[in-house]
Amino acid sequence: MIKYIIRRVVFLIPVIIGVTFIVFSLMYITPGDPAKIILAESAPEASVQQLREEMGLNKPFIVQYGNYLKNLVVNQDIGNSYVTKRPVLKELADCFPATFKLAALSMVFAILLGIPIGIISAVKQYSWFDSVSMIFALIGISMPVFWLGLLLILLFAVKLHLFPASGFSSLKYMILPAVALGAQSVAIITRMTRSSMLEVIRQDYIRTVRAKGQKERVVILKHALRNALIPIITIIGLQFGGLLGGAVLTESIFSIPGIGRLMVDSIKMRDFPVVQGGVLFIAIAFSIVNLLVDLLYAYVDPRIKSQYS
Structure with a gap:
């Protein structure tokens, strides 16, 4: 029974990776700029670009996804909310x-x-x-x-x-x-x-x-x-x-x-x-x-x- 549970938990790893990749890809191609939403549409372009740089939104897709997986595996961290600034796990x-x-x-x-x-x-x-x-x-x-x-x-x-x-x-x-x-x-x-x-x-x-x-x-x-x-x-x-x-x-x-x-x-x-x-x-x-x-x-x-x- 213990071996069966361990095997099922191991099989859960590729499922989680697949889910994260699909969701991350969908969010990446979704229209809309989180920086503009946070700062409002009337915000200066320089402020928007600065915020995008701070949030890592200017980096390529692979780099963003790699950083997300690294934080998830190493730090057990799935990021902070863009809106409330609180950790997502607490939310x-x-x-x-x-x-x-x-x-x-x-x-x-x-x-x-x-x-x-x-x-x-x-x-x-x-x-x-x-x-x-x-x-x-x-x-x-x-x-x-x-x-x-x-x-x-x-x-x-x-x-x-x-x-x-x-x-x-x-x-x-x-x-x-x-x-x-x-x-x-x-x-x-x-x-x-x-x-x-x-x-x-x-x-x-x-x-x-x-x-x-x-x-x-x-x-x-x-x-x-x-x-x-x-x-x-x-x-x-x-x-x-x-x-x-x-x-x-x-x-x-x-x-x-x-x-x-x-x-x-x-x-x-x-x-x-x-x-x-x-x-x-x-x-x-x-x-x-x-x-x-x-x-x-x-x-x-x-x-x-x-x-x-």
């Missing part, structure tokens, strides 16, 4: 708790709703419950997050006055953003749970367990669900990793001070170090989530654990 550290709370709460909402609905839909295949749940799952997958968020604000905040429209200071403020962000995950988990359960409950060993007189609840939860968990865990891990990096629209709509909103504001200000650091942070977080999902496989299926060793 991300201040915003990460809000993003993590939002993603975690959305994932809990998706799991508590998606897995039970998927199980019932599989057990009662082609029933009215199955048909209705699949219709809502299709709607959940198709509906954009920003549209659902606006509808929730309009209904529950503006019309009914049940929840606040913005902020993230308490659980009451978190409900609408979590529902808006987790709705699509509910739909995906529901469909995956239903599909995986349908495949398992048709196996011979399930019929054997039923023939032995086991209660239907034991058959479904102890035997069928456990053997159907691998694809469900996979989709949950992918969804959680996506939520950590995909909360940009939700954080913008509900005015949540998270990493997504920070990156949007940084893109507008051409604050390249913050954008690069944010994308790198999300890539690492996504990779760590995938590693944890792989390790969780071993506790669900002993056959996978034997392969790790």
